[in-house]
Amino acid sequence: MAEVSRDSEAAERGPEGSSPEAVPGDATIPRVKLLDAIVDTFLQKLVADRSYERFTTCYKHFHQLNPEVTQRIYDKFVAQLQTSIREEISEIKEEGNLEAVLNSLDKIIEEGRERGEPAWRPSGIPEKDLCSVMAPYFLKQQDTLCHQVRKQEAKNQELADAVLAGRRQVEELQQQVRALQQTWQQSHSAPLLVPVRLAPPCLC
Numbered sequence: 001m002a003e004v005s006r007d008s009e010a011a012e013r014g015p016e017g018s019s020p021e022a023v024p025g026d027a028t029i030p031r032v033k034l035l036d037a038i039v040d041t042f043l044q045k046l047v048a049d050r051s052y053e054r055f056t057t058c059y060k061h062f063h064q065l066n067p068e069v070t071q072r073i074y075d076k077f078v079a080q081l082q083t084s085i086r087e088e089i090s091e092i093k094e095e096g097n098l099e100a101v102l103n104s105l106d107k108i109i110e111e112g113r114e115r116g117e118p119a120w121r122p123s124g125i126p127e128k129d130l131c132s133v134m135a136p137y138f139l140k141q142q143d144t145l146c147h148q149v150r151k152q153e154a155k156n157q158e159l160a161d162a163v164l165a166g167r168r169q170v171e172e173l174q175q176q177v178r179a180l181q182q183t184w185q186q187s188h189s190a191p192l193l194v195p196v197r198l199a200p201p202c203l204c
Contacts, residue, residue: 031102
């Protein structure tokens, strides 16, 4: 188990014992290629020095009886193991869409460098962080609601003005109707002057 742990640490350090953190993560080294390099380094460590010796210690008696067959078994085992690891990592990259995610991360970092201002980092105070994130959102929502309220109030005022104008028009029509009604009544209530014919005097 100690040997396996040392191999894993060596694989994480990458080629020539350098850690991935020591590799610059700029635009010239995409993280997709960096991931592939780490995988290749890990697979190379599978066949590093003393790897075959550790393998033979597990099958010591068989190795003593037929070392050539043991060597072929070891070579085939390592080849199949490397192929299996590459296939599983490829499946993980496809399922998680890692290539697009890592490329997007590279783009975000590059845009952050061009921006020049420090990116947001949590302060360690949850209440303060929550307010700093949610306050702009709520202020924006407040502005939107105020704009909608003012717009609705303007519409309501227009409707109220239209109702008042309609009422004034109805009142004017009612006044006109009353005036016409009074005129008609006056014209029909006046006495009619009927001419009376006088009989001629009787000459008796």
